[in-house]
Amino acid sequence: MSDSTIRAVVMDVEGTTTDIRFVHNVLFPYAHDQLPEYVQTHRAQPEVAEQIDAVRRELGEPDASVDKVIETLLHWIETDQKITSLKALQGMIWADGYQRGAFKGHLYDDVAPRLRQWKEAGLALYVYSSGSVQAQKLLFGHSDAGDLTTLFDGHFDTHIGHKREAQTYRRISDELALSPASILFLSDVVEELDAAASAGMKTLQLVREGTQAGTEHGVVASFGDIPL
Structure with a gap:
């Protein structure tokens, strides 16, 4: 790798900056536990009402009860469905949890020091995760290494495209106004790396x-081993 050509680093989250167990053992169970009460308590708020209606449309049942909506949302969490209305509500619940100090966003110990070094060295830093941009900002904003949101120049989620398709990474390159060869992509998933390399x-x-x-x-075992 020619270090001098790298102008931006784009990084995955789960399994790369963050232990995947944090998402599956902390965030998902928290949303599952809190969702029934949260939806019932906030159902009249416009942003929550909008997602309740979105679930009804997804079900094809415009008159579905709130109890039916909650039952559906819980099922989607249990079966790891990537449905926009569920993601939106999970984001609201996680935001509430982060703000109340119920948990902090997990980062591997090697991540934050390296991000700060790269930022000081003039590299542009971006996140690209299947988790929503909101979820990314919450995790890095309430991380166990402090608020790291100012280190990032931007965030991408699957609105820009699927993580295993080369065209998505071309779009990211276009968005950054950089040649693909000047961007380093970090991930734990080979298929994502294949797409970025393509x-x-x-x-x-x-x-x-x-x-x-x-x-x-x-292959590297930590951010500290990345030759930048």
């Missing part, structure tokens, strides 16, 4: 505990 980006795989190393990309 678009011309440089790639490195983060191999954390439980991650299977691939053979087509450079």
Whole structure:
């Protein structure tokens, strides 16, 4: 890798900056536990009412009761569905939890020091995750390393495209007004790295505990091992 060509770093979240168990063992169960009361208590608020109606449209039942909506949302959490209305409500519930100090966003210990170094060195930093932009900002804004949101120049979620399609990474490159070869993409998922490499980006795989190393990309065990 030619260090001098890298002008921006785009990073995945789960399994890359953040232990995937934080999402599955903390965030998802918290949303599942809090959702019934949260929806019932805030059902009249416009942003919540909008998502309740979106669930009804998804069900094809415009007159579905709030209890039916809640039952559906819980089922979607249990089956890990990526449905926009669920993501929106989860984001609201997580925001409430973060603000009340119910938990902090987990980051691997090697992440925050490296992000600060890169920022000081003039690199542009971006997040690209399947989690919503709101969820990303909450995690980094309430992380166990403090509020890191000022380190990032931007955020992307699946609104820009699927993570395993090369065209998505071309769109990101266009959004950043940078050549793909000047962007380093970090992820733990080989298929995402394959797509980014197909678009011309440089790639490195983060191999954390439980991650299977691939053979087509450079491999590092921590942000501290990234040669930038």
